Amino acid sequence: MSGTDVKLVLRSTRVVTPEGTRAAAVLVADGQIEAVLPYDAEVPEGARVEDFGDDVLLPGLVDTHVHVNDPGRTHWEGFWTATRAAAAGGITTLLDMPLNSLPPTTTVENLRVKQEVAAPKAHIDTGFWGGALPDNVKDLRPLHDAGVFGFKCFLSPSGVEEFPELNQEQLANSLAEIAGFGGLLIVHAEDPHHLASAPQKSGEKYADFLASRPRDAENTAIENLIAQAKRLNARVHVLHLSSSDALPQIAAAKREGVKVTVESCPHFLTLTAEEVPDGATEFKCCPPIREAENQDVLWAGLADGTIDCIVSDHSPCTTDLKTPDFASAWGGISSLQLGLPAIWTEARRRGHTLDDVVRWMSAAPAELAGLHRKGAIEAGRDADFAVLDPEATFTVDPAELFHRNQVTAYAGKTLHGVVRSTWLRGTRIAADGELAEPTGRLLERSR
Numbered sequence: 436m437s438g439t440d441v442k443l444v445l446r447s448t449r450v451v452t453p454e455g456t457r458a459a460a461v462l463v464a465d466g467q468i469e470a471v472l473p474y475d476a477e478v479p480e481g482a483r484v485e486d487f488g489d490d491v492l493l494p495g496l497v498d499t500h501v502h503v504n505d506p507g508r509t510h511w512e513g514f515w516t517a518t519r520a521a522a523a524g525g526i527t528t529l530l531d532m533p534l535n536s537l538p539p540t541t542t543v544e545n546l547r548v549k550q551e552v553a554a555p556k557a558h559i560d561t562g563f564w565g566g567a568l569p570d571n572v573k574d575l576r577p578l579h580d581a582g583v584f585g586f587k588c589f590l591s592p593s594g595v596e597e598f599p600e601l602n603q604e605q606l607a608n609s610l611a612e613i614a615g616f617g618g619l620l621i622v623h624a625e626d627p628h629h630l631a632s633a634p635q636k637s638g639e640k641y642a643d644f645l646a647s648r649p650r651d652a653e654n655t656a657i658e659n660l661i662a663q664a665k666r667l668n669a670r671v672h673v674l675h676l677s678s679s680d681a682l683p684q685i686a687a688a689k690r691e692g693v694k695v696t697v698e699s700c701p702h703f704l705t706l707t708a709e710e711v712p713d714g715a716t717e718f719k720c721c722p723p724i725r726e727a728e729n730q731d732v733l734w735a736g737l738a739d740g741t742i743d744c745i746v747s748d749h750s751p752c753t754t755d756l757k758t759p760d761f762a763s764a765w766g767g768i769s770s771l772q773l774g775l776p777a778i779w780t781e782a783r784r785r786g787h788t789l790d791d792v793v794r795w796m797s798a799a800p801a802e803l804a805g806l807h808r809k810g811a812i813e814a815g816r817d818a819d820f821a822v823l824d825p826e827a828t829f830t831v832d833p834a835e836l837f838h839r840n841q842v843t844a845y846a847g848k849t850l851h852g853v854v855r856s857t858w859l860r861g862t863r864i865a866a867d868g869e870l871a872e873p874t875g876r877l878l879e880r881s882r
Contacts, residue, residue, distance in 0.1 A: 440464040441479040443861050445820065447492040448474065451793045452812050461492065463818040466860030470814050487822050490855055493793055494812050495527025495559075495819030496775060497800040499584075500674065500698065500746040502767065503529075506552045507537025512751045512839050514556035517771060518875060520837035522558045522865040524772035525821030525854040528801070528809050528878070529559060533566035533587055534598040535750070541566040541598075542574045543581045550877055557875030559859060560819075562804070567609040567620065569599055575612050582879025584804045585619030585672070590656050591627040594721075594766065600627065607663055614669035619803075621672040624656035625722055637762035639714035644761035648723045653678035661688045661695055670694040672803065675748045677703045677722040679732030686741045696743045696803055699733055701777040702768045704745065706844060716757045716764035718844045720750065734785055737795060744799035747774045753840050769843045772836050776852035779825060783851060789825060805881050818861035827853040835868070 443463040450459035450471070458474035462482075478484055498521065505513040514531075521529055531549070533540035540546050540563055553561055565583035567575060575586060588609060589600040601609060613620050629652035636643040657673055661684065664671040673685070676699045688695050702720060707727040711718040718724055736742040750767025758764045770777065775796065782792050801810025808817045830849045833841035857865040864871045 441469055441482045444478050444482050444484045445487070445492060446474060446484060447487040448489050449491040450812060451491060451493050451789055453798070456491070456788070456790055461812060463861040466818055468812060468814055468816050468818050471812060487855075491789055491823045491825055492812065493525065493789065493821045493823055494797045494810055494816070495821055495857065495859070496525050496796045497528045497804070497806060497809050498526050498746050498749070498771070498774070499530040499744075499800045499804050500700070500748045501529045501531055501771060502535045502750045503531045504535040504751070506548065508535055510753055510839070511535065514553045514561065515873075516837060516839040517749070518556065518558035518561065518873070519870050520772040522857045522870060523837050523854065523868065525775045525823065525857050526771070527559050527819035527821070527857060527859050528562070528806060530562045530564055530584055530804060533564050534593060534595055537597065539566050539598050540564065540583065541568055541571050543577045546578060546581055546583065554877055556873055557877065558864060558870060558873045559875045560878050561875055562878035562880070564621065566598060567601065567613070569601060569605045572608055572612050575609065575618070576616055579616055579618050584880045585621055586613055587621045587623070587674070589623040591623070591625040591630055591652070593623070603659060607667070610663055610667055610669045610671070614667045617670075619670045619672060621674055622660055623674050624660055625652040626655040626659070629655055635762070637760050639759045639761065641708065641711040641713055641715070641718070641761060644719065645708055645723050645725070647762075648721060650678035650680045650725070653722055654681045654684070657681045658684055661685070661693055664695055665691070665693045668694070673697045675700050675703070675722065676733070676742060677725055677729075679729045679736065682732065682736045682741050689741070697741065698744045698746050699737070699742050700746060700748045701770050701774045702844060704730060704733060705777045705781045714759035716759060716761055717842050717846070718768070719761055719764050719766045720748070720768045721766040738787075744803060745774070745778055745795040746800055747771050751838055751840055751842070754842055757842055769838050769840070770845065771838060773831060773843065773845050773850070775821070775823070775854065776829070776850035777845060779852040780850045783825075789823075806878070807881060818858065820858040822855040822857070824853045824855055825851065827851070829853055837870070
């Protein structure tokens with residue numbers, strides 16, 4: 436590719452690159468980044484220049500934990516609405532979870548159904564996780580060969596009957612199969628025995644719900660998962676970590692060479708149990724939002740690398756399922772469009788930089804999924820970008836969100852960081868709340 440192929444140059448005084456933030460000009464040709472040059476570099480003849488001034492040019496975010504629920508529960512969410520919300524929030528790639536859609540992504544046939552539904556609706560690039568169930572070990576390798584990025588399982592009830600959890604023997608069987616072809620198992624790690632023995636009370640008190648999902652449930656499940664991964668030399672990923680108590684054993688496992696990675700989510704890192712009003716089940720998720728002192732330790736785990744990445748776990752539902760009773764309300768937080776400003780607001784308060792945020796929300800999730808063309812502004816990557824005004828603030832109005840159901844725990848919060856535009860392979864797909872027609876591609880795991 437020669438400089439004469441360059442049709443677009445994006446300039447900013449603040450471009451976040453793997454080497455740090457600097458003034459730069461990013462040359463784009465055929466949907467890829469051709470070069471990252473000094474800000475005042477000569478523009479190739481015929482190229483169009485977009486200069487963002489002091490707004491920050493970030494690599495497009497990669498969200499590897501999104502429940503799109505399409506097909507089957509599209510009144511909860513869908514590929515059209517979810518990917519529009521993602522684009523508006525600076526996300527250019529998402530991976531869809533295998534459950535809450537009907538059918539779940541647990542066979543190749545079911546994967547094809549989901550791909551067919553997603554293809555005409557995807558505003559951003561979209562890939563798929565498969566699911567590991569007690570009875571589908573035979574389907575795991577075919578799904579892997581069909582391009583799923585890995586396999587999700589639950590160690591406690593998932594909340595939907597079509598996606599049952601694995602017991603320890605079933606976990607070992609699935610993990611052995613997945614390790615045999617070099618795959619990745621991503622795990623909802625809460626121990627069912629600890630959950631069953633915890634006090635269970637219905638009602639509107641958040642404290643009662645929090646007591647029903649104790650930290651020990653996460654800690655024990657993660658301990659057992661690490662032991663299995665070590666025994667089988669398998670690659671595992673802990674989903675939506677909320678218990679900071681688990682960090683020492685995770686850090687120890689990493690030092691020992693166990694192939695374990697960990698994510699947390701904006702709600703665990705920006706919201707606290709102390710601020711959840713009774714009856715406010717828009718804050719309900721499993722595992723739960725915990726206390727402020729727990730949150731402080733999670734941030735320390737991000738800072739020292741024990742926690743690898745931050746992803747949304749966007750798990751929406753219809754308004755009627757968010758009843759005031761924490762025991763019966765659907766557990767899930769809608770945040771797809773708000774993750775970047777929510778995290779940036781808290782990160783800047785704690786002394787972190789946008790370089791850190793990009794590492795946690797773009798580079799690391801891309802690496803987790805093997806998305807080697809995503810996650811960084813450097814030559815050879817896809818020309819996926821978000822343009823952020825990091826000093827600007829806005830107050831979250833649920834009516835302005837692109838999610839299908841405008842229910843969010845962030846309602847009324849004032850956040851730093853306004854996404855001015857989002858670019859997919861060198862084309863602007865979102866700008867100041869206006870969305871282009873869908874141009875996202877369906878992604879498969881690199882073979």
